Amino acid sequence: DAKTTQPPSMDCAEGRAANLPCNHSTISGNEYVYWYRQIHSQGPQYIIHGLKNNETNEMASLIITEDRKSSTLILPHATLRDTAVYYCIVRFRMNNNAGNMLTFGGGTRLMVKP
Amino acid sequence: DARVTQTPRHKVTEMGQEVTMRCQPILGHNTVFWYRQTMMQGLELLAYFRNRAPLDDSGMPKDRFSAEMPDATLATLKIQPSEPRDSAVYFCASGLALGGGGYNEQFFGPGTRLTVL
Numbered sequence: 098d099a100k101t102t103q104p105p106s107m108d109c110a111e112g113r114a115a116n117l118p119c120n121h122s123t124i125s126g127n128e129y130v131y132w133y134r135q136i137h138s139q140g141p142q143y144i145i146h147g148l149k150n151n152e153t154n155e156m157a158s159l160i161i162t163e164d165r166k167s168s169t170l171i172l173p174h175a176t177l178r179d180t181a182v183y184y185c186i187v188r189f190r191m192n193n194n195a196g197n198m199l200t201f202g203g204g205t206r207l208m209v210k211p
Numbered sequence: 212d213a214r215v216t217q218t219p220r221h222k223v224t225e226m227g228q229e230v231t232m233r234c235q236p237i238l239g240h241n242t243v244f245w246y247r248q249t250m251m252q253g254l255e256l257l258a259y260f261r262n263r264a265p266l267d268d269s270g271m272p273k274d275r276f277s278a279e280m281p282d283a284t285l286a287t288l289k290i291q292p293s294e295p296r297d298s299a300v301y302f303c304a305s306g307l308a309l310g311g312g313g314y315n316e317q318f319f320g321p322g323t324r325l326t327v328l
Contacts, residue, residue, distance in 0.1 A: 131316075139319075139321060139322075140215075140302050140304070140319030140320055140321055140322050141254070141302070141304075141317075141319045142319065143316035143317065143318070146316070199244075199254075199256065199317060200256070201253055201254035201255075202253070203253065
């Protein structure tokens with residue numbers, strides 16, 4: 098799987114948008130970008146994924162650059178409960194060993210402050 | 212609200228003892244994963260199963276760890292004998308394979324916090 102690079106930590110004011118960047122310059126055409134987050138003392142939680150188009154769901158938006166070498170996860174109105182470690186993962190979505198594995202890096206520790 | 216459940220949530224044991232952790236995947240999911248999380252190594256995949264058959268356990272120390280799925284509703288991870296370096300949080304996750312064999316997302320349980328003294 099392509100390696101990802103994320104800033105180790107970020108702060109965000111409550112109510113403001115949190116923009117979490119991720120670099121994945123070696124991503125291949127078959128690899129998707131996935132985002133998970135882990136709130137303290139809980140298991141990781143799926144947020145969103147995409148291939149090349151921007152995606153939005155009830156939790157967040159995912160913006161992928163045209164060359165697919167980087168992406169940004171956007172939490173439009175961050176709350177205190179969004180404080181967590183956010184993991185950007187690229188992986189295949191097909192039936193092979195790589196496609197079935199999630200390789201977690203260090204992630205970004207987002208602190209939402211009142 | 213379907214969830215992955217894990218038992219026990221916390222386990223403290225002495226070195227050399229056997230430890231068994233259990234996971235109940237979401238009903239209908241056919242893929243189960245075991246991860247381990249430590250401060251030093253972060254989240255690591257230990258093993259995963261598809262339709263109860265082990266597909267990859269290359270991340271698991273074979274001499275002391277074993278993973279099984281006795282039935283579709285139960286996955287177990289056993290450590291025998293346990294060592295202090297096994298202290299970690301162990302997460303189970305489940306997913307539903309898509310038509311092409313991959314899957315969309317993994318759902319994680321709350322984890323078992325293991326401390327080996």
